[in-house]
Amino acid sequence: MKKQIWTILLFCACFLASPRAFADDSMMSGCKMMHKMDKMGPEEKFYQKAFLLLSNADEIGLTDDQAEKIRALKLKVKKSLIMEDAQIETLALDISDALAADQVDTKKIDSLVDKKYELKKQRTKEIIQGCLDLRGILTKDQQDKLKKMQPPCMMGGMMKTMGMMKMGGAPPKGAGMMSKGPMEQTQEGSKEEPEE
DSSP: OHHHHHHHHHHHHHHHHHHHHTOOGGGGHHHHHHHHHHHOOHHHHHHHHHHHHHHTHHHHTOOHHHHHHHHHHHHHHHHHHHHHHHHHHHHHHHHHHHHHSSSOOHHHHHHHHHHHHHHHHHHHHHHHHHHHHHHHHSOHHHHHHHHHHSOOOHHHHHHHHHHHHHTTSOOOTTOSTTOOOHHHHHHHTTTSOOOO
């Protein structure tokens, strides 16, 4: 009898743990995407935002003129970055060459290193300016639509739903798979009317 009870308990434990192990990966893709976006550098974020704007032009309400400005800005930034990357790579080769010389000239190496990192600093500033220019192309209404399009982290809504159900209550309004992300909920939290 004890063996049967232990077998049933073991089966129940495995059954309860299995949904997490075999969960559909797409459920968590919003969180993974947000995590990847947090790890992106400014260049990736610039291109991601430009792609998002152009691929969702109708939903955001971009005019043809705005779409053309975005394409032109993207091209301008890309050309500039290619030129700066080439200069940075050339300076890296010059540094390596100077280090390999029989007589190492530290002043020359210091100068090359300073030039290299000055270019990297300039490059980063240009990318950030590109991001600001992208934002400047959009109207306030379009910026709001863009924010709503960004993938919410679905886990927050799922956890709220599961927590409320464990306590015997109904899930909170807007919680669950199709809920808004934590940022949108806090922004709109004061706007919601109390439930009766």
